[in-house]
Amino acid sequence: xxxxxxxxxxxxxxxxxxxxxxxxxxxxxxxxxxxxxxxxxxxxxxxxxxxxxxxxxxxxxxxxxxxxxxxxxxxxxxxxxxxxxxxxxxxxxxxxxxxxxxxxxxxxxxxxxxxxxxxxxxxxxxxxxxxxxxxxxxxxxxxxxxxxxxxxxxxxxxxxxxxxxxxxxxxxxxxxxxxxxxxxxxxxxxxxxxxxxxxxxxxxxxxxxxxxxxxxxxxxxxxxxxxxxxxxxxxxxxxxxxxxxxxxxxxxxxxxxxxxxxxxxxxxxxxxxxxxxxxxxxxxxxxxxxxxxx
Numbered sequence: 001x002x003x004x005x006x007x008x009x010x011x012x013x014x015x016x017x018x019x020x021x022x023x024x025x026x027x028x029x030x031x032x033x034x035x036x037x038x039x040x041x042x043x044x045x046x047x048x049x050x051x052x053x054x055x056x057x058x059x060x061x062x063x064x065x066x067x068x069x070x071x072x073x074x075x076x077x078x079x080x081x082x083x084x085x086x087x088x089x090x091x092x093x094x095x096x097x098x099x100x101x102x103x104x105x106x107x108x109x110x111x112x113x114x115x116x117x118x119x120x121x122x123x124x125x126x127x128x129x130x131x132x133x134x135x136x137x138x139x140x141x142x143x144x145x146x147x148x149x150x151x152x153x154x155x156x157x158x159x160x161x162x163x164x165x166x167x168x169x170x171x172x173x174x175x176x177x178x179x180x181x182x183x184x185x186x187x188x189x190x191x192x193x194x195x196x197x198x199x200x201x202x203x204x205x206x207x208x209x210x211x212x213x214x215x216x217x218x219x220x221x222x223x224x225x226x227x228x229x230x231x232x233x234x235x236x237x238x239x240x241x242x243x244x245x246x247x248x249x250x251x252x253x254x255x256x257x258x259x260x261x262x263x264x265x266x267x268x269x270x271x272x273x274x275x276x277x278x279x280x281x282x283x284x285x286x287x288x289x290x291x292x293x294x
Contacts, residue, residue, distance in 0.1 A: 002037060002038055002039040003038050003039065003117040003118070003250075003253040003254075004038075004039045004040070004115060004116045004117050004118075005030075005033055005038050005039070005040040005041075005116060005117060005118045005119075005120065005249060005253075006040070006041055006042075006043060006068075006109075006112050006113050006116045006118075006119050006120070006143075007026040007027065007029055007030040007033075007040065007041070007042050007043070007120045007121075008026060008042075008043045008044070008103075008119065008120065008121040008125065008135055008138065009024065009025065009026035009027075009043075009044060009100065009121060009122050009124065009125035009131075010024040010025070010026060010027070010044065010078055010098070010100040010122075010124055010125050011024045011027045011042070011044040011045070011046055011055060011069070011077070011078065011099075011100055012024045012077070012078030012079055012080050012094075012098065012100065013051055013055070013077065013078070013079045013080065014080050014082045014092075014238065014278070015079055015080060015081050015082060016082045016084060017084075021238075021277050021278065022054075022055050022058045022059070022279075023080065023238070023239070023278055024044075024078070024100070025122055025124070025148060025150050025241075025242050026042065026044070026120060026121065026122060026125070026148070027042055027044065027059075028239045028242035028243070028278045028279055029120060029148070029242045029245050029246050029249075030042045030064070031059070031062055031064060031279045032242060032243050032245075032246030032247075032268070032272075032279065033246045033249060033250065034062055034063075034064050035062070035281070035282065035283075035284075036246060036247070036250045036284055037250075037284070038249075038250060038253075040064075041065050041067070041068050041112055042059075042064075042066075042068060042069060043068045043069075043103060043109045043112070043113075043138075044068075044069050044070070044100050044103060045069070045070040045071070045072050045075075045099040045100050045101075045102055045103045045104075045131075046069060046070070046071060046072065046077045046099050046100075047071075047072050047073075047075055047076040047077035047078075047098075047099040048071050048072060048073040049076055049077055051076070051077035051079070052071070052072075052077040052099070055077060056069070062281075067108070068108065068109050068112060070099075070103060070104060070106075072099040072102055074102075075097055075098060075099040075101065075102055076098060076099060077098065077099055078094075078095065078098030078099060078100050078101075079095045079098070080092050080093065080094050080095065081093040081095075082238070084236065084238075087234060087235075087236050087237065090236070090237060090238060092152065094124070094152060094155060096127065096128075096155075097128060100125060100131065101125075101127065101128035101130060101131050102128065102130045102131060103125070103130065103131040103134045103135075104130070104134060105133070105134040105137050105138070109134075109138065110137070110138065110141065113138050113141045113143060114141050114142065114143065116143050117143065117144060117253055118143065118144040118145075118146055118249060118253060119138065119139075119141070119143045119144065119145050119146065120146045120148060120245070120249065121135055121138075121139070121145070121146075121147060121148070121164070122147070122148045122149065122150035123147075123149055123150055123151060123152075123155075123156050123160070123161055123164065124150055124152050124155055124156075126157075126160050126164070127155040127156075127157075132160060135164075136163070139164070139167040140167070144169050144170070145167050145168055145169050145170070146168075146169065146170045146171075146172065146245075146249065147164055147165065147167075147168040147170070147171050147172070148172045148245055149161070149171065149172065149173045149177055149181070150177075151177045151180055158184050165198070165201075165202040165204065166202055166203070167203075168202060168203065168204050169203070169204065169205050169206070170204070170205065170206045170207075170208065170252070171198060171204050171206070171207045171208070172207075172208045172210070172245055172248065173207065173208070173209055173210075174209070174210045174211070174212070174241065175191075175209060175210070175211050175212070178191065178194050178209055181194060181198070182194040182197075185197055185201075191209055191217065191219065191224070192219070192224065195207045195209070195219035196219075196222065199219070199222075205220065206218060206219070206220045207219040207220075208248060208265075210241055210244055210269070211229070213229060213231075214228065214229060215227045215228040215229030215262075215266055216229065216244065216262055216265065216266055216269075217262070218258045218261065218262060220258060225258035225259055225262060226262075227259070227262035227263060227265075227266045229266045229269075229270060230266055230267055230270035230290065231270075232270045232271075232273055232274045232290075233274060234273045234274065235273065235274050235275055235276050236273070236276060236277075237273050238277060238278045239272055239277065239278020239279060240269045240270075240272050240273040240278075241269065242272075242278060243268040243269050243271065243272035243278075244265045244266065244268055244269035245265070246268060247261075247264045247265035247266075247267065247268030247269070247287075248261055248262075248264075248265040250264070251264045251265065264287070267287050267288070267290060268287055270290065271286070271287045271290050
């Protein structure tokens with residue numbers, strides 16, 4: 001049977017200088033998981049506006065279920081201004097407030113999380129009290145909890161992040177975020193020191209650290225597993241980390257080894273970096289084909 005995954009958080013439009021594409025890290029992860037064959041749904045909120053309608057049309061084109069996506073007649077669908085002058089270091093200006101700041105707690109989304117094999121969430125969607133309180137209640141439910149920390153200045157609050165870490169089974173973090181976290185907890189910024197602190201202080205079983213073009217690593221049971229990544233010609237890095245996480249989640253839920261998990265996750269991240277946009281259409285065999293070439 002297909003594994004069930006629930007993603008929670010922002011659905012928004014990434015507005016580039018010359019075009020707009022649907023985005024939001026948790027939604028990108030959900031669409032990749034959907035393309036990889038998992039049973040995935042998204043808990044979020046869109047405005048009752050043109051952007052919201054276009055977003056629904058977009059995800060419907062993937063045959064993605066939308067029953068947990070709420071409609072908001074008061075707040076607009078989220079937008080982000082993307083600064084892509086340096087394609088390997090994309091910057092974002094995130095408009096506030098947005099509909100996804102007001103995700104309501106419902107029996108339907110509580111039941112969906114209870115029935116899921118994994119629940120994925122990040123730190124951006126808790127910048128507003130409403131969506132934070134909803135996530136806080138959902139985190140109490142019994143399922144595997146995956147925290148894609150996704151720090152977006154100025155929208156992160158370490159008091160909330162500490163609470164979220166207290167519910168986390170798996171933490172996904174990049175090397176820049178690791179430096180911010182290590183500074184906050186006053187530990188050396190090397191991977192092992194920070195991961196040791198996080199897995200000692202919180203109930204985290206595994207930390208996955210992405211290293212951009214240098215690959216990624218897994219810290220588990222005080223052991224480090226490394227993958228040096230795949231060398232590709234980068235089209236843009238939008239959504240590459242989200243594709244990585246989708247590859248990680250799929251193989252983790254399949255019970256693969258840390259090295260196998262890293263291999264496919266790195267392949268996913270590299271594959272999407274060769275495409276325009278965060279959620280290109282593909283079949284899994286295309287990703288494996290790229291892995292076989294290196």
